[in-house]
Amino acid sequence: MFLFRMMNDMKMKKKLALTFISAAVLPLVLSGLFLTGKLREIVIKDALTQISNNVERVQKRTEELLKVPLDISYRLTVDNRMKRVATQQYEDYADVIQAYREYTDIRDYIQLYKEISGIRVYVVNPGALNNWEFIQPDERIMAKTWYKEAIEQKGLAGWNLIKDEQSGSEQLSLIRSFSADSLGRKGVLAINIDQRQLSSILDQESFTTMIVDNKNRIVGSNEAGYWGRELSEMDGDQQILSGQEGSYDTVINGRDSKVVVASLEPENSWNGLRIISIFTYSDMMRDANRVIRLGAIVITASLIFAAVLIYAFASLLSGRLLRLSKHMTRVGSGSWEAYLHIDGKDEVGLLSRQFNSLIRSVHELVQEVQDTNNQKILVEQRQNEMRFKMLASQINPHFLFNSLESIRMEAHIRKQDDIAEAVWLLSTLLRSSLEAGNGSIPLCKELERVRCYLDMQKFRYEDRLEYRLVSDPDLDTMPVPPLIIQPLVENSIIHGLDNREEGVTVWVEISRVPKGASVKVSDNGAGITPERLAGIRAELAESIHEQESERIGIRNVNDRLVLLYGGTSALNIESTPGQGTVITFYIPGGVPVD
Known part of the structure; x- marks a missing residue:
């Protein structure tokens, strides 16, 4: 009874402040500490799940990208028109130019498929010319490792980082040999993967993600400084170089990191690629700590702000304002005929009278607008x-x-x-x-x-x-x-x-x-x-x-x-x-x- 009497005798602003502190601040602080710990665990778990999902997504999208040049290579290796253009004997250069002009399939593929940036056909034919599509391989080209591998693999596809004859830059390319004619001559087909399409797949990932060929060369990365480098140049564990598929902890550049490796083996290929995604624990914890700090700041600022507002505005609350508030609620629900009468000549009484006058004016104005709109629609x-x-x-x-x-x-x-x-x-x-x-x-x-x-x-x-x-x-x-x-x-x-x-x-x-x-x-x-x-x-x-x-x-x-x-x-x-x-x-x- 004493407690109730004390609460009843206490002024409104003190009563609201005490109630807020006892009923809101303490439970909120305890809940915040508990949720902060849970949030830390969830962030760590989500980061581990995200990197696995990222690797799987990159693997699927890269596989879809590689299917396009693989399918084009199937078509070209059985294209007798292409073989005839590459191997037939020409009487003069005019015949060569005419044959190249009439054969438009390669140019059509490049324009039709954004996944590729170039197609080159290597066939030895002394009477032909080089036009960036049909190329006569010299001793320098035939001595290249990728050229020899393509001939040795007898039609299987290979994926190598090779130098483009036209642009001079190295690009990830599909390499495969084909039978050029009935005499047993062999040709090599090279289809360049469009680097922009490959980069667009990797740039969407938030963690460091790379695509590596079977010789541990980085053929694609969302880090600009990694592309074209050897994987061995990174200060990391030998597990990365060994090509083992899976996830494991390692140290890269002196920082504790998590690495996920997935293999990508395109259909009918003698070699494949690997997807490698790396994130450091410090980066992962930094995001979690930032979230925790931000949450603590928001909670503290909210508590302080709420306490100040409650203490400052508690004295303004009274029965007369509550009556006015309830009347406003009734008017807001559409009760235009409800009028409020509050005694007194102070601001609250004046406000109530002005509010009643406003309600009458608004009601008349709404009716007038409705009548005007109805007439306008009819006209x-x-x-x-x-x-x-x-x-x-x-x-x-x-x-x-x-x-x-x-x-x-x-x-x-x-x-x-x-x-x-x-x-x-x-x-x-x-x-x-x-x-x-x-x-x-x-x-x-x-x-x-x-x-x-x-x-x-x-x-x-x-x-x-x-x-x-x-x-x-x-x-x-x-x-x-x-x-x-x-x-x-x-x-x-x-x-x-x-x-x-x-x-x-x-x-x-x-x-x-x-x-x-x-x-x-x-x-x-x-x-x-x-x-x-x-x-x-x-x-x-x-x-x-x-x-x-x-x-x-x-x-x-x-x-x-x-x-x-x-x-x-x-x-x-x-x-x-x-x-x-x-x-x-x-x-x-x-x-x-x-």
């Missing part, structure tokens, strides 16, 4: 509907004028009764145009309208007009806007036949693409000049058109596509004068048919 919706109807109606008079003019001219020239067929086609088109509203129609109906229009135009132009309609049957029921393809076909006929006596062919191709369909209208007509094409693209790239334009058909289709589906469905026009025009657009799926 924009009506404007878009009106604009869409105006755009959809523009195309019918334009099309009717052209169609009637075509039939009139044909009747005047031919004076034949078969004009009835054209009249029937026209009536069908007019009926479908008049029935077209603002909704969607199945794609098959739109294509039927296009086919009807093309048949009528073919009646006019006869053999000067041919057309092809190709559509995925699965897209027949897909909803599309009415009169969305026919204006593009009309444009191809009118402008494609311009000043062309030989006629034109119009293609309409509709294919399935992800989440929709791709529509392509093309012709082999007169085409569009670059200046005129630039003007058309600029006009279509503008916002929805409000005024007349000479390209009413294309403009109308483009505006409706943008209004319905957005900018990704806008028309894309490509044209070459004298070769034709291609217009493509995209229709997304999922729009229901009205």
Whole structure:
């Protein structure tokens, strides 16, 4: 009872400070010491696991890298065209140059595969030339150890650090011999591994990691000073040089270290490589100690800061502030009608009155903003509907004028009764145009309208007009806007036949693409000049058109596509004068048919 009375009589700031010290500081200190010890153990264990995983990752990625030149070497050693170029007898140097120019496989491999940087074919042929791809080996080259080993191994692949004939630098290369012709002559194939690709594998590792060949030469390393050196130059244990696979403790350059060695034996190779990863215990412990020191600093600073804040602000806490806080919580949850009344003329009372006034103002402002937004959305919706109807109606008079003019001219020239067929086609088109509203129609109906229009135009132009309609049957029921393809076909006929006596062919191709369909209208007509094409693209790239334009058909289709589906469905026009025009657009799926 005495303890409770003492706590009740104690001021708020002292009470909170004592509670914080007894209930937070002591448990936090004990927990921090315990967690610090566990953290040290985890860091050490994770470091040991990480180095093993790093070696395994480097081993797998390097093996994948080596598979590329190995596969290319298989192809080249059985490539009779390559052998013929390397061994055939040439009458003069012009024949050699021509043969080298026609054989592009080696250059194609280098451009296609980023894992390799060069390919060299060594075959003795006195009549040939050296061009960094086909090289005539002299006595100096044939005396090289790697060249002799390749000949002796009879087709097996080898991995050596050799000097490149073109760049003059040493690079890790695949070496293998092959039968050059039926006379028993041998050639040697050398494929250089791209050093950047090899370095990119090693540079991602945080510990010192090296790739070593069977002669203990470092062919790759994430340490710039190690590449190309002998492994024996490092002050380390003989276990590293012996090639034993596994992990063990050693001393390198006077520092206790952990070494993990993994072998890499490529397929059908007479030698292999080794992956060696090294990290020192001091580096490992340094990271752990840094984490521990950082944790101790953060915990201490947090405790001091919290204690100061609690002691400084405890006296500010009171029942009136708690009431105000609770009221704010209710308002934050959406209770705009809750008002708080706190007696007093001090800052807390004034704050409560101002807060009540603010709540009323905010409530009225929110209501006003909501009403304004609703009106704005409604106005924009009506404007878009009106604009869409105006755009959809523009195309019918334009099309009717052209169609009637075509039939009139044909009747005047031919004076034949078969004009009835054209009249029937026209009536069908007019009926479908008049029935077209603002909704969607199945794609098959739109294509039927296009086919009807093309048949009528073919009646006019006869053999000067041919057309092809190709559509995925699965897209027949897909909803599309009415009169969305026919204006593009009309444009191809009118402008494609311009000043062309030989006629034109119009293609309409509709294919399935992800989440929709791709529509392509093309012709082999007169085409569009670059200046005129630039003007058309600029006009279509503008916002929805409000005024007349000479390209009413294309403009109308483009505006409706943008209004319905957005900018990704806008028309894309490509044209070459004298070769034709291609217009493509995209229709997304999922729009229901009205």
